[in-house]
Amino acid sequence: CNDKLDIEPVNDIPGENALLTSADVQAALVGAYDATSSNRVYGGYVQFISELLADDGDFEFVGTFVQPRETQFKAVLTNNSFVSATWNDSYRAINIANNVLANLDKVSEVERKRVEGEARFLRASLYFELVRLYGRAWNDGNPQTNPGVPLVLTPTVAFSAADKVARNTVAEVYAQVITDLSTAEANIAASNGFFATKAAAAGMLARVYLQQGRFAEAASAANRVIASNRYSLAPSYAEAFEPTANTSEDVFAIQITQQDGLNDLNTYFSPTQRGDIEVSDQHFERYEAGDERADFFDDVYTLKFDQQYGNIRILRLAEMYLIRAEGNLRTGGTVGATPLADINTVRERAGLPDLTSVTLADILKERRLELSFEGARLHDLKRNQEQATTPDSPPVIIPWNSPRLVLPIPQRERDVNPNLVQNPGYN
Amino acid sequence: QTRAISGRVTGSDGAGIPGVTVLEKGTTNGTSTGGDGSFSLTVQPGATLVLSSVGFTTQNVVVGDRTTVAVMLKEDAIALSEAVVVGYGTQSKADLTGAVTQVSGREVQNAPVPSFEQAIQGKAAGVFIESSSGKLGQGIKVRVRGTSSVSGDTQPLYVIDGIPIISEDQSATTAATNPIADLNPNDIESISVLKDASASAIYGSRASNGVVLITTKRGKSGDTRFTLGYQFGGSTPTNKRDYLNATEYVELMREAGTNVGRLATVESRLQRYSAGNNDYQQALVNTDWQDEAFQDAPFSQYDLSINGGNDKTRFYISGLYSDQEGILIGNKFEKISARVNLDQKATDKLTLGLNFGLTRTRNNRISNDNAFSNPMQIVALSPISPLIDPRTGLLSGQLDVATGLPNNNYPVYYNPLLSEAGASYVSTVYRNLGNVFAQYEFIPGLSLRSELGVDLLNQEEDQYSGRITARNNGPNGGDGFNRYVVNGRYTTNNFLTFRKTFNEVHLVEAVGGMAYEERRIKANSVTAQQFPSDAYTKITSAASITAGSSSETSSSLLSYFGRGTYSYSSKYLLSASFRVDGSSRFGKNNRYGFFPAASLGWVLTEEGFLSEQNVLSFLKPRVSIGRTGNQGFTDFISRFLYRANAYAGVPGQRPFQLANPDLKWETTTQVDAGLEFGFLDNRFSGEVDVYQKKTEGLVLSVNQPGTTGFTSQFRNVGDLENRGLEFALTTRNLIGAFTWTTSFNTSFNKNKITNLDGQVIEGGFLNRAVEGQPIGVFFGREYAGVDPANGNALYYLNTVNADGSRSRNTTDVYEDAERVIIGNPNPKWTGGVTNTFAFKGIDLSVLFQGVFGNDVYDGSGKFQMANGSNGYDNQTSDQLRRWRNPGDITDVPQARLFGGNGTEESSRYLYDGSYVRLKSVSLGYTLPTSLLEKVHLQTARVYVSGVNLLTFTDYPGWDPEVNADYLASFDPTNPSSGNISQGNDFYSAPQAKTYTVGINIGF
Incomplete structure (x- = not known):
């Protein structure tokens, strides 16, 4: 009679049966992509939080949600639900990637390196975003001692006291990110559909090095993406965003x-949805006359995210030109091309005339315009030691290294894990 | 050799008693009396007749040589000999040592409500019943002795003829449906509510919320009797609210605009909402939108039952058709029901039988309370908007002349009338509820009973939203949704019953056996868009299939149970029971739960020292203690699970849940002390109970470090308790030709959450579950009225002072005010009082029912009682007393268009939800036999009845009996659903006031 109680689930399956074959582990890898695409991770919040925290008056948040409003005021409460959702969903994706990595032995030999590379790419990208949002910037104090985020590198198969992990240092997290991305770049083929590719890993690595101020390595990594010759700028700026597909x-x-x-991003930025972000004159004044990018607005709303079912662009080739240009300029190198040539490549696509000479300021300005609202702003602000302002009247200036530009460790998380030290400025 | 006898059974008043069971002792040969109390029967010589009827003392009559007998039955107010249905058997009321409330099926006969629970509201002490609104076929909240769970199910277990049945919500929407409505109330013989652990623990891991045992009518041998019933009537809302008329609305909106310097905007909007013209300036249009939400709501019901048999075979066959329109436009509930109950005595020792019920219900449902298409939300539309748009000659909002599509900015919101005209949502249920049984008597007093029951519920929900509903629904080309649920459950019970009296004083009864149940729910659904025209409504016609799903879940329960009772001289009573439940839902380390109970009773009036007095006719103290469980949580939550998650058309999977092999039932330990009493020959009789229910190991979603990749796990951690008092009293005020009986009951229950592992679970608008408080308390800012100087809304700071008290200073900055406990949705006490009168053939029954000490939060306040500070919604007329000039003393702040002045959630919209209701009145006349004989009828009764006729309350909304449907339904996957989100109103329909006229004839 006892077996009558052994009823097996069918909508879901017993975890013990989930990762038995090569195909099972690869399905989990796809699951990790899906988790990474959560609207609370790369589906929007990661970029949105970066833009709101970094804003210095380029736009007004007119929505009713308090979580983004707190963020734009740089007065995030520890119970801000966006902040805890991004934390939780990122770690959910990391755990799936960890499950894949712990079960590589089941993956067929021909697929194994790729699967490992992709899982490491996702894990590294997530840790890179987490450490930048929840930890102090690389160039702010000593990353060897500054707390970053906990590095969890093995899958959770049962809850235990060991789950109450402490924060690793910023440097430890970066080191893991670089290890993972380097492995990913080595392991994944140049062509891999819409999943992560060799170039995606190199591109993400370029961002990491840029954030650390390792400009030569950043230029070199960006150059590997460009030199792969697999990518080309869309004919116009609008055409880089309007298609729903890649x-x-x-x-x-x-x-x-x-x-x-x-x-x-569609939800908050697009006038067809909430239309919560109204771009101000200050932003429009940043554009030169004739800049087609200045026309890519519907009144006060950016059109970058107008497709409800449009892909969310994480790494674009244009950014690679910008990183290579900056890396070369700062190191006096000419890896791949001169900084002037790279900047003009980006400018030409925006319908702007070529520059005849280029300065760091030119490159940073180009970055700001080219990558506007795409989530780069906070991290550029920090590494270049700029400032943000609050929407108060008059605006309060928030310097680049203010604790207010670092998210709190979510209250919910500290309630269940007292080993997590809170960031300065929060309690 | 047999002898034909006839007779008449009367009460002490000399009037005939209909429906008395007349049995030849020791046989199944019998009949029941007709309308005038007369009967005829053929018996063996020397027979003894046993005459019994609920409410009367059973009497034995030796026939002797007589061919006619006249019997007077003695009224027995507390019905001590009445058989009370308990788990796996029956017991006499006098011998019972548990707390059981039994309601006779007569109490629910012909009630013009879809589901029988509504008909016992206010009639059973300790049983709180609440309809969420006046929508038909919706879920009904039933709480036996308080809420015993935070995240688990809190509805009682329903058992029909020994078989636990499907009673849980089957809706695709968040508004619950009620599978109990599939029953025909006229088939019900009795309803027993098992309240204390002594009575309920034999149902083990499903008994913590109480158990409702329903028995259906069985055939009686004798002449075949037909009973035919017809009734018709109609319903209206219990209440309507007052709204601003066109003049008042225009004045308010202009004032709101002026106060924020946006009068020009207001004028242009008023013109828009005035169908683009200036009629609003002279108030030429004054639409009463509220009236449009309601419809004429006729009700009719036909039913027939046939009852009869011989000494071998007895049958009860019934059929019912009822057709009830709701008070809200588009709402309707139709029921076709049939039942066959059959008993066959195969041999002297073996009895076989079946109980078989078939039902089809069809419910034309309407949108959830929080949908723009909910007809009640029509009140938000401006009185200056005409019903018919003069520009198109169609319903306002149906067509935008410029685009040819539905108008998306006129009227203010989507017009719910468009859904009535252009959308449908029909839920059709086919229910097959049946069981077969065999009972074998080995020796007198020892028998084995085997039952096999199947409950099969097939439900289709079919929705189509046509083109004119696009503003509400999205797609311009029509939107279809179709879902099927097959919910099947089978049960087998096998148990031995032993009953024997030793030495005439030692009565021993024992029951023991096993049961197995398995339930399986399969559902599939399809969503599609783009239909060639609205004439096509089935998904086969759609151009685009946008979503589809199939799913399945199941569980099983393997149980062993037993009960022993011992009574010495009907004086000293002892009972003990147990159940062992093994459930597929429990973790593998806790597969079986053990649920024991014990009780004692002492019938003092059987003692010699009380025999020499006439005051006290019955006195029985009793005590019980026992343990019950609750396993009303999601299947498989103890398991380690992976779930599919696709990415861009590529299939994927992820770990979804980690195992908790220790997970088990929630455990409730209940102690009960009761006293049953009767005075003056039971002219006054009743019972009082006090109880304490302590629930431990609540199954809660407990937060886990997010760094694990998971955020929570279901664990047994929390505790709560319910304490209460119940009192029931029946007095026979007048006996004789004119009888008057009063039945009164009242219940007090106090709920408190004692441990939630430090968690706070929020729900509703302001509800929360938090340690130290009753479940669902309202937690929010305390409204302090209006600053006479400037019309600002004020809130009490409620910050904690140095001395620990709270600051009563006020602030006009909402965020600066601390949130505090501002109310409690749980009633402090409830009660009901029924007066029944009878004189000659006339009978009258009047029930008042009341709920006291609970609060109701009106979530629509921020829109419709918002002093014009939250948009262009029409406002309730109490907003006329808004602040206008410095020095005005009022509680309604200044109007400020979109200014949010006082519109945040706060105690401003919290009200005392106490009410007293004239719940039901029934006046009947039984035609005299002399008249009926001429037309060859046995009985005939005509009656008029009414439900919810009068409501007395201070609640300013539509109706204080309210529980916004989209918040109130229980969802095991959402910890903040139903149990916590209670006591909320959100454009919820008022209850229905129903009048009917009917006739029952027997022949």
């Missing part, structure tokens, strides 16, 4: 379809 310049993008995925 464009020729997308090195890595989160896939959104009518059936699957939620594009929260």
Whole structure:
């Protein structure tokens, strides 16, 4: 009679039966992509939080949600639900990647390196975003001692006291990110559909090095993406964003379809949805006359995210030109091309005339305009030691290294794990 | 050799008693009396007749040589000999040592409500019943002795003829449906509510919320009797609210605009909402939108039952058709029901039988309370908007002349009338509820009973939203949704019953056996868009299939149970029971739960020292203690699970849940002390109970470090308790030709959460579950009225002072005010009082029912009682007393268009939800036999009845009996659903006031 009680689930399956074959582990890898595409991770919040925290008056948040408003005021409460959702969903994706990595022995030999590379790419990208949002910047104090985020590198198969992990240092997290991305770049082929590719890993690595101020390595990594010759800039700026599918310049993008995925940049930025972000004159004044990018607005709303079922672009080729240009300029190198040539490549696509000479300020300005609202702003602000302002009247200046530009460790998380030290400025 | 006898059974008043069971002792040969109390029967010589009827003392009559007998039955107010249905058997009321409330099926006969629970509201002490609104076929909240769970199910277990049945919500929406409505109330013989652990523990891991045992009518041998019933009537809302008229609305909106310097905007909007013209300036249009939400709501019901048999075979066959329109436009509930109950005496020792019920219900449902298409939300539309748009000659909002599509900015919101005209949502249920049984008597007093029951519920939900609903629904080309649920459950019970009296004083009864149950729910659904025209409504016609799903879940329960009772001289009573439940839901380390109970009773009036007095006719103290469980949580939550998650059309999977092999039932330990009493020949009788229910190991979603990749796990951690008092009293005020009986009951229950592992679970608008408080308390800012100087809304700071008290200073900055406990949705006490009168053939029954000490939060306040500070919604007329000039003393702040002045959630919209209701009145006339004989009828009764006729309350909303449907339904995957999110109103329909006229004839 006892076996009458052994009823097996069918909507879900017993975890013990989930990772038995090569195909099972690869399905889990796809699951990790899906988790990474969560609207609370790369589906929107990661980029959105970066833009709101970094804002210095370029836009007004007019929505009713308090979580983004707190963020734009740089007065995030420890119970801000966006902040805890991004934390939780990122670690959820990391855990799936860890499950894949712990079960590589089941993956067929021909697929194994790729699967490992992709899982490491996702894990590294997530840790890179987490350490930048929840830890102090690389150039702010001593990353060897500054707390970053906990590095969890093995899958959770049962809850235990060991789950109450402490924060690793910023440097430890960066080191793991670089290890993972380097492995990913070595392991994944140049062509891999819309999943992570060799170039995606190199592109992400370029960002990491840039954030650390390792400009030569950043230029070199960006150059590897450009030199792969697999990508080309879309003919116009608008054409880089209007298609719902990947464009020729997308090195890595989160896939959104009518059936699957939620594009929260569309939710908040697009006038067809909440239309919560109204761009101000200050932003429009940054553009030179004739800049086509200045026209890519519907009144006060950016059109970058107008496709409800449009992919979310994480790495675009244009950014690679900008990183290579900056890396070369700062080191006096000419890896791949001169900084002037790279900047003019980006400017030409925006319908602007070529520059005849280029300064660091030119490159940073180009970055700001080219990558506007895409989530780069906070991290550029910090590494270049700029400042943000609050929407108060008059605005309060928030310096680049203010604790207010670092998210709190979520209250919910500290309630269940007292080993997590809170960031300065929060309690 | 047999002898035909006839007779008449009367009460002490000399009037005939209909429906008395007349049995030849020791046989199944019998009949029941007709309308005038007369009967005829053929018996063996020397027979003894046993006459019994609920409410009367059973009497034995030796026939002797007589061919006619006249019997007077003695009224027995507390019905001590009445058989009370308990788990796996029956017991006499006098011998019972548990707390059981039994309601006779007569109490629910012909009630013009879809589901029988509504008909016992206010009639059973300790049983709180609440309809969420006046929508038909919706979930009904039933709480036996308080809420015993935070995240688990809190509805009682329903058992029909020994078989636990499907009673849980089957809806695709967040508004619950009620599978109990599939029953025909006229088939019910009795309803027993098992309240204390002594009575309920034999149902083990499902008994913590109480158990409702329903028995259906069985055939009686004798002449075949037909009973035909017809009734018709109609319903209206219990209440309507007052709204601003066109003049008042325009004045308010202009004032709101002026106060924020946006009068020009207001004028242009008023013109828009005035169908693009200036009629609003002279108030030429004054639409009463609220009236449009309601419809004429006729009700009719036909039913027939046939009852009869011989000494071998007895049958009860019934059929019912009822057709009830709801008070809200588009709402309707239709039921077709049939039942066959059959008993066959195969041999002297073996009895076989079946109980078989078939039902089809069809519910034309309407949108959830929080949907723009909910008809009640029509009140938000401006009185200056005409019903018919003069520009199109169609319903306002149906067509935008410029685009040819539905108008998306006129009227203010989507017009719910468009859904009535252009959308449908029909839920059709086919229910097959049946069981077969065999009972074998080995020796007198020892028998084995085997039952096999199947409950099969097939439900289709079919929705189509046509083109004119696009503003509400999205797609311009029509939107279809179809879902099927097959919910099947089978049960087998096998148990031995032993009953024997030793030495005439030692009565021993024992029951023991096993049961196995398995339930399986399969559901599939399809969503599609783009239909060629609205004439096509089935998904086969759609151009685009946008979503589809199939799913399945199941569980099983393997149980062993037993009960022993011992009574010495009907004086000293002892009972003990147990159940062992093994459930597929429990973790593998806790597969079986053990649920024991014991009780004692002492019938003092059987003692010699009380025999020499006439005051006290019955006195029985009793005590019980026992343990019950609750396993009303999601299947498989103890398991380690992976779930599919696709990415861009590529299949994927992820770990979804980690195992908790220790997970088990929630455990409730209940102690009960009761006293049953009767005075003056039981002219006054009743019972009082006090109880304490302590629940431990609540199954809660406990937060886990997010760094694990998971955020929570279900564990047994929390505790709560319910303490209460119940009192029931029946007095026979007048006996004789004119009888008057009063039944009164009242219940007090106090709920408190004692441990939630430090967690706070929020729900509703302001509800929360938090340690030290009753479940679902309202937690929010305390409204302090209006600053006379400037019309600002004020809130009490409620910050904690140095001395620990709270600051009563006020602030106009909402965020600066601390949130505090501002109310409690749980009633402090409830009660009901029924007066029944009878004189000659006339009978009258009047029930008042009341709920006291609970608060109701009106979540719609921020929109419709918002002093014009939250948009263009029409406002309730109490907003006329808004602040206008410095020095005005009022509680309604200044109007400020979109200014949010006082519109945040706060105690401003929290009200005392106490009410007293004239719940039901029934006046009947039984035609005299002399008249009926001429037309060859046995009985005929005509009656008029009414439900919810009068409501007395201070609640300013539509109706204080309210529980916004989209918040109130229980969802085991959402810890903050139903149990916590209670006591909320959100454009919820008022209850229905129903009048009917009916006739029952027997022949």
